[in-house]
Amino acid sequence: MAEPKHYVVMEGLGNGKSDYTIQATGQVEKVEGRLGGVSVSKGQGDQVNGSTVNGTVWGQADGYRLYGGIKKVDIENPDHVQVHTGAIAGSPDDDWTDECEVTVRAEKVEFISGQGVGEGALELTIEHDIHGGQSERTRVKLPTGSTQTLGASIDNFKVPKGGSENKLLTTKVTEREPPSDWFTGRPDEGSNTMDITLECGPRGEVSQNVPIDSDRGNPGEIKVYYTIDDLSG
Known part of the structure; x- marks a missing residue:
């Protein structure tokens, strides 16, 4: 196997857990000892399958060497x-830090x-x-007047420290109201596009309102909330 290029450490904070x-x-290897300045252990239950890891972190830290990029x-x-990432010293991507x-x-x-209350x-x-x-697609059932968690990761980007990168983010929505409208008319749709700025540092939050057109004379609107977060901590 070639030399590892990067590492990822998933450090649990406080009580509770997170999947x-x-x-x-490339291939992923779970390790123990110290990685990225953090004490990591192999633990039980985390599944490494080739280039994909599915794990759970509690109050300690899980560490992985990556034989490729993140x-x-x-x-x-x-x-x-708290996510710690970086290039492994001596690898071809050492300047990735x-x-x-x-x-x-x-x-x-x-x-x-x-939609009216009760519909x-x-x-x-x-x-x-x-x-x-x-791009990422999420499906959710949204009762009138409510807020629902999405928790979907869309994409990761490498950004120079001290710099920034601008991207366009389009949110497109398709909706039907169950059950009465499933077989009548076309689905209601709407979309909106905004600029987002990617940069290293504290987590940023943005939101986008999306109007939804309707062929039944009942237009609507939702708001989607996004976070832009530096994984390197």
């Missing part, structure tokens, strides 16, 4: 986990307007598309 998924461009890190409970890994996540969706929940399909990057 996580790591996707790499493709995506998805965390169920970001408030419980001059960059940080920034992730964009869709955190929650809020009902703004459109039931909206069946929403929401597509989050970062131009020049990945």
Whole structure:
């Protein structure tokens, strides 16, 4: 096996736990000892399958060596986990530490307007598309007047430390109201696009209102909340 290029450490904070998924461009190896300045242990229950890891971190830390690049890190409970990433000294990507890994996540969706009280929940399909990057699709049942968690990782980007990168983020929504409208008319749709700025440092939060057109004379609107987070801590 070639020399490892990068590392990822999932450090648990306080009480509780969080599931996580790591996707790499090469093989992944779980290790114990010290990695990225953090004491890590192998523990039990974390599954490494080639270039993908599905694990759970509690109050300690899990550490992985990656024989390739970091493709995506998805965390169920970001408030419980500190993510440490970097290049392994001596690897061809050692200068990667001059960059940080920034992730964009869709955190929650809020009902703004459109359906009268008592008309039931909206069946929403929401597509989050970062131009020049990945897209992610989420499905959620949104009762009138409610807010629902999405918790979806869209894409990760390498950003120079001290610099920034601008991206366009389009949110597209398709909705039907169950059950009465499933077989009448076309699905109601809407989309909106905004600029987002990727940079190293503290977590940023942005939101986007998406109007939903209706052929039944009942237009609506939702708001989707996103976070932009530096995984390198």
